């Protein structure tokens with residue numbers, strides 16, 4: 736197994752957090768599509784994996800991934816980026832069947848820890864105003880609403896909520 740495929744953290748329930756690799760991308764795109772996120776697609780994830788933010792691309796592997804032939808090995812993924820002293824969380828999505836088990840919260844917590852480790856002052860993200868599941872998740876994680884961008888999203892047109900969390904030592 737390549738070093739990049741080793742688990743960063745094994746969880747008590749058999750799931751594990753690992754860095755995303757290009758072998759994960761077909762499944763990542765599958766989860767993206769079933770989650771209704773704004774589309775990145777294979778090429779954009781692949782390009783991001785070649786850059787300096789690749790350590791901020793994590794997957795949650797299912798316990799079944801140890802079996803030789805399974806239809807999927809990923810339960811979820813998260814993709815973030817550091818720029819201008821801020822951590823920007825771009826995408827987080829959990830497969831339907833694994834939702835409401837704390838996986839989203841765990842992945843967000845892990846990526847915020849990584850942000851702190853890198854010394855960034857704050858993290859932020861945008862979400863569709865009507866995405867109540869994501870809004871609750873981010874509030875539970877400690878994010879606070881800081882702005883609203885009118886008609887930011889298309890297909891369908893919808894406002895974006897901007898949420899922020901302070902990560903600095905005095906936060």
Ligand SMILES: CC(C)(COP(=O)(O)OP(=O)(O)OC[C@H]1O[C@@H](n2cnc3c(N)ncnc32)[C@H](O)[C@@H]1OP(=O)(O)O)[C@@H](O)C(=O)NCCC(=O)NCCS
Pocket residue numbers: 770771772826827828829830833834835836837838839840841861862863866867868869871872873875
């Ligand atoms: C949003 C999403 C990532 C949440 O993942 P998850 O693993 O199910 O979330 P968790 O189990 O960690 O939930 C943590 C908390 O978030 C809130 N939450 C999560 N899903 C919720 C829902 N459907 N309705 C209301 N609150 C919800 C709850 O407060 C929950 O705590 P609780 O279960 O103790 O009540 C998942 O629903 C998803 O992938 N949605 C589609 C993609 C998406 O919208 N991503 C965000 C884009 S900005």
